[in-house]
Amino acid sequence: MNIDSIQNGIVIDHIKAGRSMQIYNLLHLDELECSVAIIKNASSGKMGKKDIIKIDSVMDVDLDILGFVDPSATINIIRNGELVEKKRLELPRELRGVLRCKNPRCITSTERDIVHIFKLTDPATATYRCKYCETKAERRGV
Amino acid sequence: MKNLIDILDLSTEEIEELIQKANDIIAHPEAYREKCRYKKMATLFFEPSTRTRLSFEAAMYELGGQVLGFSEAQSSSVAKGESVSDTIRVVSGYADIIVMRHPKEGAPMVATNVSYVPVVNAGDGGHNHPTQTLTDLLTIAREKGRFDNLTIGFCGDLKFGRTVHSLISAMARYPGVKFVLVSPQELKLPSYIKKEVLKKQGIPYVQTTDLESVMADLDILYMTRVQRERFFNEEDYLRLKDMYILTPDKLANAKEDLSILHPLPRVNEIATSIDDDPRACYFKQAVYGKYIRMALILKLLEVD
Numbered sequence: 001m002n003i004d005s006i007q008n009g010i011v012i013d014h015i016k017a018g019r020s021m022q023i024y025n026l027l028h029l030d031e032l033e034c035s036v037a038i039i040k041n042a043s044s045g046k047m048g049k050k051d052i053i054k055i056d057s058v059m060d061v062d063l064d065i066l067g068f069v070d071p072s073a074t075i076n077i078i079r080n081g082e083l084v085e086k087k088r089l090e091l092p093r094e095l096r097g098v099l100r101c102k103n104p105r106c107i108t109s110t111e112r113d114i115v116h117i118f119k120l121t122d123p124a125t126a127t128y129r130c131k132y133c134e135t136k137a138e139r140r141g142v
Numbered sequence: 143m144k145n146l147i148d149i150l151d152l153s154t155e156e157i158e159e160l161i162q163k164a165n166d167i168i169a170h171p172e173a174y175r176e177k178c179r180y181k182k183m184a185t186l187f188f189e190p191s192t193r194t195r196l197s198f199e200a201a202m203y204e205l206g207g208q209v210l211g212f213s214e215a216q217s218s219s220v221a222k223g224e225s226v227s228d229t230i231r232v233v234s235g236y237a238d239i240i241v242m243r244h245p246k247e248g249a250p251m252v253a254t255n256v257s258y259v260p261v262v263n264a265g266d267g268g269h270n271h272p273t274q275t276l277t278d279l280l281t282i283a284r285e286k287g288r289f290d291n292l293t294i295g296f297c298g299d300l301k302f303g304r305t306v307h308s309l310i311s312a313m314a315r316y317p318g319v320k321f322v323l324v325s326p327q328e329l330k331l332p333s334y335i336k337k338e339v340l341k342k343q344g345i346p347y348v349q350t351t352d353l354e355s356v357m358a359d360l361d362i363l364y365m366t367r368v369q370r371e372r373f374f375n376e377e378d379y380l381r382l383k384d385m386y387i388l389t390p391d392k393l394a395n396a397k398e399d400l401s402i403l404h405p406l407p408r409v410n411e412i413a414t415s416i417d418d419d420p421r422a423c424y425f426k427q428a429v430y431g432k433y434i435r436m437a438l439i440l441k442l443l444e445v446d
Contacts, residue, residue, distance in 0.1 A: 105267050107246040112225045114252065122338070132248025133269055136334070 009034070010061060011076040012053040017041055019070050020051035026065050026098075032057065064092035069139075071126070093120050095128060099137050106133035144442055145254045145261045149272040149308045154315055156441075160276060161283045163437035164430070171204070174436065177445050178207030184237035185211035186229070187264070188220060188244040193406060193428065194264050194273070198241050201435035210237065227256045234258040239442055260442040268304050268372065274405050275308040276438065277431035282313075282362060284430065285401040285423055291318035293359050297386050298324075298366035298411060300331040305405045306366060307335055314339050321347040322356045326385050328378065329368065353386055358395040363388075365404045365411055365424075389413045396421070403427055 015023060020038050023029075029036050034057035044050040058077065066073060067089040077085040095118040101108045108114050108130070117131040128137035146152070152160070167174050183202040187195050190213060199209045212218045219229060226244065230253040233240060240257060242250050243264040250263035265271045279289070286292060294313060296306050300323055310331075313319050321340065323331050330349065340347050350356055357363075365388055373379040387410060388402070404412060404424040416422050440446075 103247065105245075105247050107226065107244070107248040107252050107266075110246060111227065111249075111252055114227075130248070132251050133267075134247075 005081065006054055006056045006078050007081050009057050009078050010055045010059065011078060012055075012061070012066070013050070013074045013076060014044070014047065015051035015053065015073045016070050017047070017049040017051055020053055023053065023066065023069055023073075026069060027061060029053070029055065032059070063087070063089060064095055065098055067092045068095055068098065068126075068128070091120055091123055091126055094118070094131075095137075099128070101130040101133065101135055102138060103130065103133050103135040106130060106135060108132055145250075145257075145263075146272050146438065146442070147250050147254060147261070147263045148270050149275040149312045151272070157276070157279060157312070160434060160437045160441060161280055163440060164280050164433040165284070167433050167436050174205055174440075176206045177440060178202060178205035178443065181205075181207040181239070181443060181445075182237045183207055183209050183211075183439065184233045184240045185209060185213075185264075186218070186233065186240060186242040186244075187211065187213045188215040188218070188242070188249070189265070190214050191243055191265065193431070194243065194271075197428070197432045198262075198264065198273075198435050201432050201439055204432070205436055205439060207439075211241075226252050230261070231256050239439060262438065262442065265304075268302055270308060271304050272308060273431070273435055273438065274305045275312050276434045277427060278305070278309050278364070278403060278405070279312060280430045280434045281403055281423055281427040282401070284426075286361065289313065289316040289319070292316075292361045293320045293322060294362045294364065295322040295324060295353075295356060295360040296331075296364045296366070297353055297388075299329045299368045299372070299382075300325040300366070301329040302369060302372040303366045306331070306364065309364065310335060311339055314343055314345050319345065321345065322360060323347060323349045324351065324353045324356065324386070325349075326351060326382050328382060353388075354392055354395070357392065358397070360400055361397065363396075363400060363402050365402065365408075367404075367407065367409050367411055384410070387411055387413060388416060390415055390419070393419070393421070 037054040039052040041049045042052055071089050071091050075087040076083050097115050099118050100116050108116050118128040118137050119131050121127050121129045185195055202209050226249050234257040239260050241262045241264050245267050247267040247269035249266050250261055253261045300306050368383045370379050400421045401423045402421050
C-alpha cells in the first residue's frame with residue numbers, strides 16, 4: 001500500500017496496533033482541514049504490527065494525552081520533506097481534563113466546573129489516580 | 143500555608159512534633175488557655191458527626207478561641223445549591239481556620255484550591271480522616287512509648303474502614319512494624335493497599351479470619367465497627383456484623399500490656415465488660431483526640 005510522504009507535518013509512529021483510532025479521536029484530528037492518514041497494522045520489525053498516523057500540517061500535539069494512551073509511540077516532525085525532530089514520549093505526571101473520574105462518591109461528580117485531574121502514582125504500572133478521591137483511572141473507553 | 147487533607151501530608155518529624163505538643167498540653171493545660179484568643183475556627187459539617195465535631199470545638203475553646211459553623215448540610219447554603227468552592231471562598235473570609243467534613247471524597251482538597259486559610263479534613267466520605275489517625279498515633283505513643291517494633295492487629299471491617307487504611311499507611315513508615323489483619327473474607331483489606339503500601343515496602347503481614355489464634359502476638363488490637371451504611375444488602379450486614387465480638391474470654395492469651403483501641407462509636411463489637419480492663423484504651427483515645435487537635439490547630443495557625 002502506498003501513501004504519499006508528507007512535506008510539512010507530523011508522523012506519529014510506533015503506535016500499538018489498534019490504538020490509532022483512539023488517538024485520532026482524543027487528539028481531535030477529525031477537526032483538521034488537512035489530510036490525515038491512518039495506517040493500521042503496518043508491519044514493524046520491532047513490534048510485529050503497528051499503527052501510524054500522518055498529519056499533513058504542523059500542529060501542536062497534546063503530548064500528555066499521547067503519552068498516557070501510548071507511551072511507546074514516537075513523534076516525527078517533518079519540514080520540507082525532511083525529518084527535523086524526533087520526540088519520544090514519557091508518561092505525563094498529571095492529566096488535566098483528559099479523563100473523567102468514574103467514582104460516583106467523588107466530589108468531581110457534583111462540583112460545578114471542576115477540572116478532572118489525574119496524577120501518575122506508579123510509573124512502573126502506569127497507574128493514574130484521581131487527585132481528589134484517589135480512584136484508579138480506567139484506560140478503557142478513554 | 144499548610145492544610146491537613148491526608149495523614150501522609152505530614153512527615154514523621156511533623157507527627158512527632160504534634161505528639162510532643164499534645165503531651166505538653168496534657169501536662170500543662172493552663173499554659174494554652176489563651177493561645178488562640180481572638181482566633182475563629184469554622185466547623186463546616188456537611189454530614190453529621192458527634193465526636194469529631196465536638197472534639198474540634200472543645201479543642202478550640204480550650205485554646206481560648208471561638209467557633210462558628212453548621213452541623214448539617216440542610217442548615218447551610220449547600221441546601222440552596224452552592225458549590226463547595228463558593229462556600230469555602232466565603233467562609234475563609236470569616237474564619238482563621240476551616241475544619242470540614244463532607245460526604246463526597248476529595249471535597250476538602252477542592253476547598254484547599256480556593257481557601258485563604260488552612261483547611262483540615264475532618265472526614266471525606268469513606269476516603270480520609272487524618273485527625274482520627276493522629277488521635278490513634280497519640281494513643282499508641284502514650285500507651286507504648288514508641289512506634290517501631292510493634293505488632294498491630296486490625297479486626298472487623300478492613301475493607302471500608304478508612305481509619306484502618308490511614309493508620310496502616312502512617313504506621314508502615316516505622317521500622318519493625320508487623321500487621322495482623324483479621325476480618326471476614328468479604329471485608330478484607332483492599333488489595334491495592336496490600337500491593338501499594340505493604341508489599342511495595344516489604345512490610346510483613348498476616349491475614350486471618352480467626353482472632354483468637356493471633357491474639358497472643360499482638361501489642362495493639364485495633365477493633366472496628368462493621369458499618370451498616372457501607373452495605374447495599376441488609377442481609378450481608380446482619381450476617382457479618384456480629385462475627386467479631388471481643389469478650390473477656392477471648393483475651394485469655396493476650397499480652398499483659400496489650401492496648402485495645404477503637405475509633406468509636408462502638409455498637410457491640412467490644413463487650414462492655416472489657417471497659418474496666420486496664421488494656422482497654424478506647425475512651426482515653428477519644429480524650430486524646432481533643433489534645434492532638436489542639437496541637438494541630440496551634441501548628442496550622444502558627445501559634446507557638
